[in-house]
Amino acid sequence: MRIHANMKMADLVHLNFEVLAVIQRLQIPFGFKDKSVQTICEENGIHVEFFLQLVQWFNERENFPQEQLMQGKAEWLVNYLHHTHHCYLHYQIPRIEKEIEDLEQLAGLPDQSAHLMVNFFREYIREFTAHIEDEENNTFPYILALSKTLSGKMERATFNQRYEEYSIDKYLDHHSDLEEKIFDLQSILLKHLPPPSNNCQFTNLLLEINRLGNDLKDHTLLEENVLIPKARQMEKELKSKTSKQ
């Protein structure tokens, strides 16, 4: 199905509800009425091509628009990733935590196992939060500053002073893997725990974990295969500008 800017936003969602994630992360308000994708994007100050690239990707997984996304502005991507973080931290992760806590009330699980899961997940939340805070406080501001300096909105001297020691490779040095433990949790629940009594609750937990895991994979793909190469590209550009001067 070919998606285009003139189709109605509501129809786009009907085609694939997964794209709601893109809409949420770009902070597009609901109440679409009969408005087209183009109109709604313009009303909300969103570059329509950027929106379409993401939505197209959600509809056709094996066609990741790496180059197109890299040509877009760093600000767009950072904004998207920032709101994704927010949703993880304030919605998805707390929900899963609550559901794991509820496992403790389930009959059928051996004594300490629910407790073990809770501890495991809380440790994960700590790491997850630290990882995201590092990106929000260091990496994203750095990338935005790079972009501003290149477009002349930030003084070169200010940039140099602020980021004398920093580069995107520094970030990669301690960039930990966020999906790993989510998939570990999934394996433990699916393969290594004895079956619990309430199937419905347990199934729902597994589905949510799986969804988060897959979503984190997408998130990593955007960071590692678009944002970071883009940052490297901007670093290079800035360097070559300097040497010319």
Added chain:
Amino acid sequence: MVRILVAEQSYLLRKGLTHILRQFPEVGEIEFLGSHLGIEEVIHHFQPDLLIINSSIATSSNDKTLSKQLPDTCHVLHIINTILPQGAPDNQLSIYDSKVSLTDKISNTIKAVSEHKNIEESEELTPREKLILKHVALGQTNKEMAAALFISTHTVISHRKNITRKLDIKSVSGLTVYAILNGIINMEDIS
């Protein structure tokens, strides 16, 4: 299930390859990349069993770092953008190859990969692996384990890889949970 990473810039080729790959029931997850950018990171996360890579992508990424990143058991098929000479190696796929010839070459590789995986996957943890798992769960480093068990760190690492593959658990804390659930260590041992 065989995990495949396809690094190919042409949309049409990616589509065609997907079509062929999906015919094999052994094929599990397939990941795609359209350029060399970020390929090391994807390999590191995804741990493919088979990499199908266009020769032009292979040349633009640093060859040495690429092969260092690949898991030891990972097979590689190269996509060549020209007609192959006679007697070209079986791990080369030409974009001019017929479907039959492509399917043949891919089939052989997938068979080899999945046979290798099946042998490994059908096993339970060996007593030796359980012992290693116990030490891992107790928080020991590879070096400490090697010293305590009189084996090389290389052996420790290969045991750990096998454990992770069999249990589908990568992180130390995940392995610890497994060890407690299965009575390999006690809750009190770790606090």
